[in-house]
């Protein structure tokens with residue numbers, strides 16, 4: 581079984597009830613943080629998951645809302661580890677990730693210096709191990725494998741989606757993307773698809789062009805559902821709601837997805853949890 585928890589279902593616009601985009605995937609005793617938006621560690625704390633118990637950080641792309649708390653993840657993991665040797669945190673993301681991580685550590689340079697000077701048992705900066713990828717298998721440990729494929733969030737490029745597999749169960753995390761062939765291929769036959777979504781019908785009428793621009797490079801609810809339907813997945817999990825779902829509006833969002841995808845649809849608030857079992861897989865020939 582793979583367990584998916586929506587840590588943050590918000591977007592770049594601050595919301596009192598929704599943290600920034602981030603999803604926790606737990607499989608075979610391993611814990612993967614996919615993107616690390618605003619407030620992510622407050623949400624993992626609610627689950628009893630500390631920064632120092634992460635197996636890896638997976639980044640779909642380098643938009644600010646998806647990496648807003650990268651510094652917090654790196655520093656908190658480092659200061660809350662009391663074992664003598666802290667292993668490097670594997671960080672898997674698109675090209676550009678290494679520079680962002682390096683610059684983040686630079687920005688926290690004074691903090692890192694203060695702590696090394698003050699605590700005898702902290703002798704080196706937060707250890708990281710960054711892998712930049714656009715395609716292929718990136719993880720294979722103790723029965724958990726992870727594959728990456730390009731998505732299409734242009735002009736933001738490159739961007740990637742992840743497929744995590746364990747014991748016959750599988751989950752794809754699409755991130756921000758418009759429908760594209762490589763995401764279809766990555767998602768084919770998966771148990772679940774976690775996809776970000778926007779309501780074009782609500783965004784398009786707004787008078788600000790900069791807000792309208794959002795529609796250019798995101799999937800609508802219906803497009804995300806179409807991707808799920810084409811791939812034959814068992815469960816569509818929508819997140820990163822733009823605009824934020826207001827109380828009572830949830831069924832409207834669900835109905836839009838259900839108009840093109842007739843299987844399980846999950847929409848929820850932060851900490852919404854979905855179990856993906858091995859049996860939840862493709863329709864025959866899907």
Ligand SMILES: [Zn+2]
Nearest residue numbers: 641643733756
């Ligand atoms: Zn984005």
Ligand SMILES: [Zn+2]
Nearest residue numbers: 601643645756
């Ligand atoms: Zn985003």
